[in-house]
Amino acid sequence: MGAALGTIFFFAILQLVTVFIIFRRKNSAMQNVAIALTSPNPKGLIVFSFSEIKSLTEDLKNQIGQNMFKGVLLNNHLVAVKDLDASIEERKFRSAVLKLGNIHHKNLMKLEGYCCEFSHRFLVYDYAKNGSLDNYMEDSTLCKRLTWRKRVEICSSVAKAICYLHTGCREFLSHGNIKCENVMFDENSVAKVSEYGFSIVDGKAAYCGFSAEKDVRDFGKLVLTLLLGCQNDEQLGEWAYTEWMEGRKTNLVDKRLDGVINSEELERLLRVSFWCLQMDERRRPSMEEVVRVLDGTLNVDPPPPPFV
Numbered sequence: 001m002g003a004a005l006g007t008i009f010f011f012a013i014l015q016l017v018t019v020f021i022i023f024r025r026k027n028s029a030m031q032n033v034a035i036a037l038t039s040p041n042p043k044g045l046i047v048f049s050f051s052e053i054k055s056l057t058e059d060l061k062n063q064i065g066q067n068m069f070k071g072v073l074l075n076n077h078l079v080a081v082k083d084l085d086a087s088i089e090e091r092k093f094r095s096a097v098l099k100l101g102n103i104h105h106k107n108l109m110k111l112e113g114y115c116c117e118f119s120h121r122f123l124v125y126d127y128a129k130n131g132s133l134d135n136y137m138e139d140s141t142l143c144k145r146l147t148w149r150k151r152v153e154i155c156s157s158v159a160k161a162i163c164y165l166h167t168g169c170r171e172f173l174s175h176g177n178i179k180c181e182n183v184m185f186d187e188n189s190v191a192k193v194s195e196y197g198f199s200i201v202d203g204k205a206a207y208c209g210f211s212a213e214k215d216v217r218d219f220g221k222l223v224l225t226l227l228l229g230c231q232n233d234e235q236l237g238e239w240a241y242t243e244w245m246e247g248r249k250t251n252l253v254d255k256r257l258d259g260v261i262n263s264e265e266l267e268r269l270l271r272v273s274f275w276c277l278q279m280d281e282r283r284r285p286s287m288e289e290v291v292r293v294l295d296g297t298l299n300v301d302p303p304p305p306p307f308v
Contacts, residue, residue: 046113078127107161109194128184163287176210178218220276229254274303
């Protein structure tokens with residue numbers, strides 16, 4: 001009897017010790033993350049280990065987008081963790097993230113840090129509390145918050161962010177994947193562009209793999225999507241151009257949109273969109289010209305048919 005009790009007592013103590021060790025390791029990992037947050041590298045980026053990435057995301061449990069996970073640091077600072085394709089070479093990855101660490105714009109999601117350990121490649125962004133534009137476009141309740149004024153502001157904010165990537169950095173940066181899913185809203189509902197610098201090409205991550213002209217075309221699609229209230233394809237774009245040419249531009253406004261529509265702004269946005277969507281890349285404007293048009297400091301001529 002005594003031997004049996006002794007054995008039970010021994011295993012109970014062993015279990016307590018095991019739990020204590022696991023707790024200490026997890027707590028230590030989280031403390032390391034907290035220390036990293038207050039001690040960034042000279043570029044201002046936090047370098048995370050893979051174990052720290054797992055700790056702050058609870059083993060990549062809370063998915064908030066494609067290969068994107070929500071993370072929480074010890075001081076309740078929320079982050080979004082992007083899992084990139086591991087095939088990107090380490091030297092190129094580190095070089096790329098250090099360049100991205102120097103990018104600061106009010107309409108770009110801030111890159112907080114990264115992980116480059118063995119085969120793991122993660123980017124850690126500041127967290128967008130109010131989600132993506134895609135969520136608002138697809139949800140009938142959230143869509144009501146996208147007033148006419150808000151849609152115009154979103155177009156202007158995204159244009160300024162992309163213009164900064166093209167001309168405001170030390171070297172040209174393409175986005176490569178401008179779409180509603182990559183336009184986020186912070187705690188003040190300010191639109192910010194995310195996932196810049198790295199693009200997915202044939203299922204693999206690539207750094208700045210596209211041209212300015214592609215970004216301009218993608219921006220034109222985004223503008224038309226905001227106006228129409230639905231994802232557009234080339235056929236829908238052709239219909240929109242015909243409606244505009246024949247004087248029925250009000251047919252192009254999202255039917256879910258309440259309130260007053262500014263006709264002058266609508267005309268300006270449609271012209272910008274159709275110029276950006278030109279099949280001939282040489283006809284497309286620069287993002288700097290787009291920003292000036294949206295700000296009202298540059299006039300824009302009627303565009304020719306974009307899909308020819």
